[in-house]
Amino acid sequence: MQRHDNECTDMMLSRGALKLYPCSADDRSTARCRLPESCLDGNILVNGWVQIVTEAEVLYCRAWRFATQCLAKGLVAQADRSVRRPSTAAERELLSGLPEDTCLIQQIPDPLSPGTAISFKVSVQTGSLEVDELGFKYDSASDATKRQAVRGMLLGLVVSEGCIVGGEGAGRCLRVEIVRVEPPQTLVLVTEATHLRFVSGKPAEIYGGVHLGDEDATAAITDSMQSLSLSPETHQKPLPNLPGLEKAYRGLHEIVTYRLLYPDMIEKLGVDPPKGVLLHGPPGVGKTLLVTTIARVCQANLVTIHGPEIFGSYLGESEERLRAKFMEAQSKSEDGRTSSILFIDELDALSPRRDSARSHENRVVAQLLTLMDGMVSRGRLVVIGATNRPNAIDPALRRPGRFDREVAIDVPTEQARLAILTSLTSNMPLSDDVDLSRLATATNGYVGADLSALCREAALDAVRRSTNDPSFNVVPFASFQKALASIGGPSTQRGAGVSVERVKWDDVGGLDSVKLRLRQAVEWPLLYRKTYKRLGLKPPRGVLLYGPPGCSKTTLVKVIAATSGATFLSLNGAALYSPFVGDSEQAIRTTFQRARSGAPSIIFFDEVDAIVGKRGLGGGEDKGDTVQARVLSTLLNEMDGVESAKDVLIVGATNRPDMIDAALMRPGRFDRVLYVLPPDRQARREILQIYTRSMALATDVDLDYLSGSLTERYTGADLKAVCREAAMEALRGMREADFVTREHFMAALDVVKPTLSTEMLVQYAIFAKRFGTGVLDNPA
Numbered sequence: 001m002q003r004h005d006n007e008c009t010d011m012m013l014s015r016g017a018l019k020l021y022p023c024s025a026d027d028r029s030t031a032r033c034r035l036p037e038s039c040l041d042g043n044i045l046v047n048g049w050v051q052i053v054t055e056a057e058v059l060y061c062r063a064w065r066f067a068t069q070c071l072a073k074g075l076v077a078q079a080d081r082s083v084r085r086p087s088t089a090a091e092r093e094l095l096s097g098l099p100e101d102t103c104l105i106q107q108i109p110d111p112l113s114p115g116t117a118i119s120f121k122v123s124v125q126t127g128s129l130e131v132d133e134l135g136f137k138y139d140s141a142s143d144a145t146k147r148q149a150v151r152g153m154l155l156g157l158v159v160s161e162g163c164i165v166g167g168e169g170a171g172r173c174l175r176v177e178i179v180r181v182e183p184p185q186t187l188v189l190v191t192e193a194t195h196l197r198f199v200s201g202k203p204a205e206i207y208g209g210v211h212l213g214d215e216d217a218t219a220a221i222t223d224s225m226q227s228l229s230l231s232p233e234t235h236q237k238p239l240p241n242l243p244g245l246e247k248a249y250r251g252l253h254e255i256v257t258y259r260l261l262y263p264d265m266i267e268k269l270g271v272d273p274p275k276g277v278l279l280h281g282p283p284g285v286g287k288t289l290l291v292t293t294i295a296r297v298c299q300a301n302l303v304t305i306h307g308p309e310i311f312g313s314y315l316g317e318s319e320e321r322l323r324a325k326f327m328e329a330q331s332k333s334e335d336g337r338t339s340s341i342l343f344i345d346e347l348d349a350l351s352p353r354r355d356s357a358r359s360h361e362n363r364v365v366a367q368l369l370t371l372m373d374g375m376v377s378r379g380r381l382v383v384i385g386a387t388n389r390p391n392a393i394d395p396a397l398r399r400p401g402r403f404d405r406e407v408a409i410d411v412p413t414e415q416a417r418l419a420i421l422t423s424l425t426s427n428m429p430l431s432d433d434v435d436l437s438r439l440a441t442a443t444n445g446y447v448g449a450d451l452s453a454l455c456r457e458a459a460l461d462a463v464r465r466s467t468n469d470p471s472f473n474v475v476p477f478a479s480f481q482k483a484l485a486s487i488g489g490p491s492t493q494r495g496a497g498v499s500v501e502r503v504k505w506d507d508v509g510g511l512d513s514v515k516l517r518l519r520q521a522v523e524w525p526l527l528y529r530k531t532y533k534r535l536g537l538k539p540p541r542g543v544l545l546y547g548p549p550g551c552s553k554t555t556l557v558k559v560i561a562a563t564s565g566a567t568f569l570s571l572n573g574a575a576l577y578s579p580f581v582g583d584s585e586q587a588i589r590t591t592f593q594r595a596r597s598g599a600p601s602i603i604f605f606d607e608v609d610a611i612v613g614k615r616g617l618g619g620g621e622d623k624g625d626t627v628q629a630r631v632l633s634t635l636l637n638e639m640d641g642v643e644s645a646k647d648v649l650i651v652g653a654t655n656r657p658d659m660i661d662a663a664l665m666r667p668g669r670f671d672r673v674l675y676v677l678p679p680d681r682q683a684r685r686e687i688l689q690i691y692t693r694s695m696a697l698a699t700d701v702d703l704d705y706l707s708g709s710l711t712e713r714y715t716g717a718d719l720k721a722v723c724r725e726a727a728m729e730a731l732r733g734m735r736e737a738d739f740v741t742r743e744h745f746m747a748a749l750d751v752v753k754p755t756l757s758t759e760m761l762v763q764y765a766i767f768a769k770r771f772g773t774g775v776l777d778n779p780a
Contacts, residue, residue: 017095017098018105019077019102019103020054020078020103022078022081023079023080027078027080029166030080031082032061033050033059033061033080035064035105036075044105045063046064047062048108050106051105051108053087053095053104054087055087055095055100056086057084057087058085058087058091059080059083060159060160060163060187061080061083066078082157083157083165108158108187112187114188114189114193114194115190116182116194116195117181117182118159118190118195119180119181120179120197120199121199122174122175122177122198123174124138124139125167138174150174153174154176154190154196156189157190158187158188159181159190160181160188161178161181161184163177165178242290243416243423244412244420245289248279252277252384252407253294253297255274255405256294274382274404274405275381275383275401275402276383277382277403277407278385278405279387279406280387280406280407280409281409281410281411282388282597283447284448284449284450285409285410285449286409286448286449288343291341295343300340300341301332301333301339303325303328303329303343305342307344307345307347307348307349310364318363319363322367323367323371326342329342329381333380339381339382340382341382341383341384343384344383344386348388348393352394354394365396365397369397385397410597411445411490411599412446412447414440417440418436420448420451425455425475429473431476434476434477435477441565442484442565444567444600445490445598450490454483457487458479459475461479465479492594504563505519507555507559507690508556509679509684509688509689509716510686510687511556511683517672518556521539521540521543522560522564522566522602524539526565526566539647540649542649542651542652544608544653544654544657544665544673545652545676546653546767547655547675547764548764549655549715550715550718551677551678551679551715551717552676552716552717553653557651561604566649567598567599568601570605571604571605571611573611576588577627577631584630584631585634589634595648596648599647602649603649603650604651604653605652607654607655609657609659611628611635612628612631612635613628613661614660614662632661632663636664640669652670657771673771675764675767675768675771677768678761679716685707687716687720688719691719695740696740697739698739701742706745713757714756715756718754722752723748725747726744730744
């Protein structure tokens with residue numbers, strides 16, 4: 001056996017043969033071969049063209065050295081199969097007697113003749129390889145685009161008649177078959193001057209000044225116009241892992257790839273594709289991640305401007321920096337093969353409204369407008385701006401020709417949050433008790449950055465646990481719960497949300513019918529979405545609670561906030577009204593915008609009559625120009641706009657429903673008007689039981705007796721005060737008191753008097769007849 005191997009080696013040495021292996025991954029599609037030093041020390045020049053003869057085919061490659069010395073000293077070669085043709089009988093005869101997989105290396109003499117014309121056929125391997133390599137569907141592209149793709153493959157290669165360039169065997173989606181070369185029957189070098197001809201193809205192809213007929217031109221233009229609507233199945237790459245950003249990704253990907261896919265047809269039709277895209281959404285929602293992913297997927301050059309970094313200290317320095325960035329992005333797209341993306345992050349800092357900006361900021365805005373207007377029409381440069389304050393940007397930028405498109409990225413829905421959590425925890429060892437669906441429900445209003453912080457905090461908590469218990473090597477659900485508490489809520493609502501105490505429905509005594517109506521308005525639309533949709537039901541947009549002071553209106557709203565899992569926002573007159581013109585209306589708009597972004601949301605207007613009273617009651621004027629009138633107008637507009645924002649509920653509370661403007665009381669604004677009536681005897685019994693359940697009561701305390709005529713006309717707040725005063729009486733009598741007795745309660749009743757009077761009850765009975773109670777007689 002050893003003797004046979006030695007004989008084969010001697011034969012290969014004597015005839016200049018090498019053992020041929022496939023090329024490495026780095027050399028694929030490069031038309032490059034790696035040869036040992038023994039070959040390169042002779043007549044074969046490094047980077048020179050060689051012909052590699054094998055039993056099945058002949059390869060044309062450029063000669064290179066091996067990267068590793070161990071291979072450079074052997075009798076082996078590696079070659080890429082990008083350019084090949086079938087071997088002839090005479091060439092196969094040269095290999096007779098040599099071992100299998102052996103090749104012969106022959107130097108192709110210089111200088112090579114440049115090809116004047118090449119005729120070829122093209123076949124396409126469709127699928128993901130086609131989109132990944134070309135960036136477009138070959139069959140849907142224009143003729144010039146097809147020719148450009150083929151020229152890009154052939155340029156600088158050596159070919160002859162019968163050669164195959166590319167194809168699946170070479171890891172390329174296009175397979176080009178060389179039918180004829182000129183000069184004929186020679187090896188030619190493909191140059192920029194080489195004329196390329198399809199030997200067969202569609203009538204739509206244009207060569208040598210031969211143009212389409214009218215009928216063919218109309219059909220080609222119609223087909224191309226239809227193909228301008230990109231669909232994920234035909235033109236887009238497989239969607240990257242961007243949970244919650246799929247819609248925005250598709251819209252942005254389409255805009256960026258228009259120029260790359262259809263440059264010739266866009267030129268032919270006179271279409272000017274979008275030059276700019278404005279991305280806006282809350283902080284942390286994934287705007288920057290989306291742009292960097294788009295650039296990577298589309299293989300586009302990315303030039304980034306961070307708004308504040310442009311500003312310089314010298315006159316004209318800011319404008320110069322901005323021009324330099326645009327020139328850099330423009331130069332990177334001039335090769336004609338790739339697009340460039342100029343990404344302006346924090347656009348509002350770079351181009352604020354000129355009516356409120358300083359002089360140097362106005363100059364930068366003017367320069368930016370000039371640069372965007374001066375961008376090369378139908379070029380390959382796309383400007384993408386990102387901001388979380390779109391209304392702070394100068395309006396001149398938000399018109400066609402500058403930022404033509406606007407893509408809004410909203411706070412992720414529950415389904416999107418589940419997908420984000422699944423992605424973030426994919427490499428995290430989770431305990432069996434971790435319920436990501438439950439986490440997604442509990443993280444209403446959280447953006448991607450918040451969820452990332454949540455998972456990080458949970459993992460750090462698990463690390464701390466593992467230091468005490470080395471066998472602890474998973475992340476339990478308790479760590480996520482602890483992380484939820486430590487993060488402090490979604491970042492989009494910080495500074496606006498209201499911290500509410502954890503109150504349950506059982507903490508409100510009586511009011512069973514009111515509680516049922518509230519649960520129907522708040523919880524049912526979230527729990528029974530499919531039923532609502534099937535029955536054509538729309539959830540109420542507003543609920544107004546009215547009743548005497550101290551009857552648990554605000555407590556009911558606290559229960560809603562604590563149990564619904566919705567984002568809870570609150571407004572009152574003291575926080576709303578400002579001495580500056582327009583601030584109050586802006587506060588209303590900002591609150592509603594936060595509610596829409598964090599839906600499902602509840603906006604609570606406490607003492608709504610003080611915020612938006614009847615028009616005409618402010619100083620005797622009825623001209624609609626008072627602050628309260630402007631606030632009311634803004635509120636009415638925003639409430640009408642809630643229809644387009646799902647899962648946003650407005651809850652108002654008032655003691656004086658007669659003082660609220662009639663425009664708010666119609667269906668479509670406050671759909672439900674609920675009378676929170678004073679507690680009856682049974683309700684007072686339940687309220688006393690709630691407030692005394694943590695008290696040590698003496699055996700002589702009879703709650704049934706206390707809830708009778710003794711507490712007639714007492715509200716829930718009054719009864720709470722009675723219980724607190726009774727405990728204080730016990731403390732005053734004995735510092736180490738063990739019980740609260742009946743005597744203490746009787747003393748407390750002497751101190752705490754009922755809030756309600758007979759006149760008030762009569763007045764609220766009139767209100768109930770006028771506005772209705774909105775409650776069921778039998779809530780069961």
